Amino acid sequence: MTISNPILKGFNPDPSIVRAGDDYYIATSTFEWFPGVQLHHSKDLVHWELIGHPLGERRLLDMSGNPNSGGIWAPCLSYHEGVFYLIYTDVKSLAGAFKDTPNYLTTATDIRGPWSDPVYLNSSGFDPSLFHDDDGRKWLVNLIWDHRKNRNPFHGIVLQEYSEAEQKLVGPKKVIFRGTELGCTEGPHIYKRNGWYYLMVAEGGTGYEHAVTVARSRSLSGPYEVDPANPVLTSQGNPDLPLQKAGHASLVETQNGEWYMVHLCSRPLPGLQQSPLGRETGIQQCEWTEDGWIRPVNGRHPQANVQSPALPSAPALAPVECDHFDGTSLDVHYSTLREPAEDSWLSLTERPGNLRLYGRQSLNSHFSQSLVAKRIQHFRFEAETVVEFDPEHFQQMAGLVCYYNSKNYYYLRISHDEKLGKTLNVLISDNGAYDELLAQDLPIRDWGGRCYLKVQIQEHEVRFFASPDGESWTAVGDSLPFGHLSDEYATRHVNGFFTDWGFTGAFVGLCVQDLSGEKKAADFDYFCCRNL
Known part of the structure; x- marks a missing residue:
């Protein structure tokens, strides 16, 4: 062997x-x-x-x-x-x-x-x-x-x-x-x-x-x-x-x-x-x-x-591909940022069968982020979820994120626009420079209460999709470079001193923000991570 x-x-x-x-x-x-x-x-x-x-x-x-x-x-x-x-x-x-x-x-x-x-x-x-x-x-x-x-x-x-x-x-x-x-x-x-x-x-x-x-x-x-x-x-x-x-x-x-x-x-x-x-x-x-x-x-x-060594073969349990959040605690493969998953911002029991996240600070924060994520382990990969979220203003967001650190991420988010109502867009942080993938948000107020979100990674490319029913998918913008979510891309130095280090790796996760401080919640019904 x-x-x-x-x-x-x-x-x-x-x-x-x-x-x-x-x-x-x-x-x-x-x-x-x-x-x-x-x-x-x-x-x-x-x-x-x-x-x-x-x-x-x-x-x-x-x-x-x-x-x-x-x-x-x-x-x-x-x-x-x-x-x-x-x-x-x-x-x-x-x-x-x-x-x-x-x-x-x-x-x-x-x-x-x-x-x-x-x-x-x-x-x-x-x-x-x-x-x-x-x-x-x-x-x-x-x-x-x-x-x-x-x-x-x-x-x-x-x-x-x-x-x-x-x-x-x-x-x-x-x-x-x-x-x-x-x-x-x-x-x-x-x-x-x-x-x-x-x-x-x-x-x-x-x-x-x-x-x-x-x-x-x-x-x-x-x-x-x-x-x-x-x-x-x-x-x-x-x-x-x-x-x-x-x-x-x-x-x-x-x-x-x-x-x-x-x-x-x-x-x-x-x-x-x-x-x-x-x-x-x-x-x-x-x-x-x-x-x-x-x-x-x-x-x-x-x-x-x-x-391999001369030891009896001992296969291990494979991680669960689709998590329907039926338990009372997070699976061992999830991680959060800087602090534990606590009842103050996360619940698996308030709505059984759902992961409820209460919106807190932005993805740029080093303190209180409402984000639950898994490591990306393969160059051909897909993650999918469905979320119920009813934002009341543009400072409330929820969705699916590919995250390296607080300065480098791609975020397919649901939010609210004063004229368009509930909308979708992909937010980009490129070594701290903020951008939006679509010139104008995609209106989804006619989709109903549930919104399906998906990301696909094909070696160099990251691409996001959304659907009102989980069957008919719409691409949200063009592809993005997967390599920008890497140690090498995140590391920066000025005048011989490193100003930013990159030592981690890319994650895919579910997150909610409420920059108003009102702690608007989103419910995620499942989270599937598949190797393609």
Whole structure:
């Protein structure tokens, strides 16, 4: 049997893998999307299922006001003596020279929770990772960020002991690794094997020069010698590879002694360096050389198909294609922005069989958005819904959105015009520049109470449709470029400083706004997401 990459499709970057008995878990970054950290489970490393999010309560995570691509960066999941440890960063600012990066720890004896109250660790940088040594001591490593002019902002990987009894970092701090000539040294993980401490890091930046490098030492605190064959894994310089941006990796050993590396990757649109599906998770089979270095079996370039381990096949449940909102809570595959789905703005019980959203702030807001969305995972994709919404003025809107961040989205919205009554149009935010796809709104006051909305993605193109009955569809405007909903398109810099970052991926979702503050509600009867 082979494993097809990516194993976690759509926006699922910075994987951290751990084995607990016969079970495998991967934690991935969620950035400004709530709940925080995606947790995926597998028995065979082939089939994966999203099982939950450990940071699903405000006591564990409050991202109100966090910037685009802030929030949860590079969580580290580990398991020791029956306890799961989750280390995470909640990035509060990242544009310009400074980054505010508080790091926390939460634990659980069951991967599904409950998770303990967060323990604050430090704020010196991001990508924290916890290493459990053989003697029972625990050590934190993270990147130190240097804001000073004419310095390397990736100052180095710092090591400090964590006291579980005192629930804080203790003792001296030491920079144990400055990185290689690839630069941008981040994403550290430490492993111990045959008396060697191995430090695996991400380098080259998280774009097309991304890479995995390794160094080792007989002492935890160093000095570390770099692998002479670095980088261990990279796509750099090979634009024809289906998996690009390979880097930021994590290792796991199977119960049979086989080794695998999970890693970040992306699939750009054909012919473009734009990846609207976001940074995803791939896997490579590995082996140890006679002189004690880890190597992917098929070489340093990521493979789209990989030999699976000698484990029994364990298929996972497929996500539900059409959600008719018959339950009392949202399905695990939904995300909201910066804050949890709460009764104050969302209900599945006020009108059973419908998702009711109360209008709040605009899609440009970093605070109170009434938006429920799913990751787009394929280049050929369709999403459909039907909504009942009776806006009274132009500040009230509801509909179907393809969303990258608060500055980049396409929004098929229902609203009200003083002369035309209920109308449709596609709102566009292109790196913050507002536009409307149709020169004049499309009147739909004769359609009745229900309005069917659909979006189709065909590789490079996004196109919206609407219908009064779900059978006869009308295209709403021309097609739009899917690549504009990508990391590469969203990233901007001025005078050498990044003013906007793009680290996430494209979502499709249902949303409502009421800019008057009257909290006008819309009811969505179903939401179907299909691969074409």
